[in-house]
């Protein structure tokens with residue numbers, strides 16, 4: 001078994017001691033002691049949500065300012081963990097730290113397959129006995145009970161509470177829908193919700209997003225789910241080019257932030273057929289009140305689901 005020998009410099013103590021800056025420490029470890037690299041800190045999704053709240057709920061790519069925000073808030077939680085693959089080299093750097101009175105800790109780590117480790121974050125997600133989300137590498141054969149997704153590209157791996165809740169609510173009405181019912185996935189990200197609809201209904205889906213990369217990812221996921229033959233019937237549309245069709249949709253998904261749901265209220269409403277269902281999410285607990293108020297003239301609440309801090313609403317367009 002391969003090991004990494006790690007010397008973890010206590011960066012907080014280092015900055016208090018005023019002896020070396022972080023940059024100087026990097027230079028010493030890399031140039032003078034030939035460290036192979038520095039372990040980056042990693043944090044789980046829950047901690048990111050805790051720090052960024054609503055801002056964590058973006059498309060596939062985090063904007064630069066959100067990254068910066070995260071980095072600022074994580075100051076002090078980072079560690080200067082330099083590593084080597086032989087113990088003697090790590091010991092030399094540790095001796096230097098000791099001599100210079102730099103606080104540190106020594107560790108050895110199993111050299112993991114980081115690709116494998118990343119994959120461990122994406123396990124299948126069971127929505128019900130009739131629907132689950134499976135990462136692409138676990139696909140065996142195509143079937144109507146599994147939505148296959150290339151994880152990590154567009155928002156919508158099924159891991160996020162809001163995606164899960166939308167799928168759960170969709171499952172509640174699927175029996176009521178006709179196979180010919182068309183669907184609109186507004187803010188489609190990876191396309192996960194619309195693809196779930198395609199697996200259950202035999203009709204077509206319009207996928208809309210403001211982000212061209214999300215639409216690219218959505219197309220890949222459509223192909224992964226073997227829907228390329230239907231492609232002429234699906235539309236993948238950039239939001240700027242989206243226009244409400246004469247015939248509105250019996251089922252619409254809109255898993256987007258509260259402010260976007262308010263901004264896009266008119267187009268979402270006009271896109272939903274009378275008596276049709278609109279599944280809304282992207283709402284933190286408490287935000288549903290404002291949304292229900294904004295949509296109350298045209299929609300009635302059928303059911304609400306909550307998971308963690310997030311809420312999803314199943315609403316139905318009033319027939320008047």
Ligand SMILES: C[S@@+](CC[C@H](N)C(=O)[O-])C[C@H]1O[C@@H](n2cnc3c(N)ncnc32)[C@H](O)[C@@H]1O
Pocket residue numbers: 057058059060155156157158162163166186187188189190191192193208209210211214239255256257260264282
């Ligand atoms: C939270 S993700 C949801 C993705 C996927 N539908 C799911 O449920 O997992 C929201 C998506 O909405 C897109 N979006 C944001 N504002 C939008 C707008 N005004 N119109 C359409 N899409 C928008 C984002 O680019 C992002 O892909």
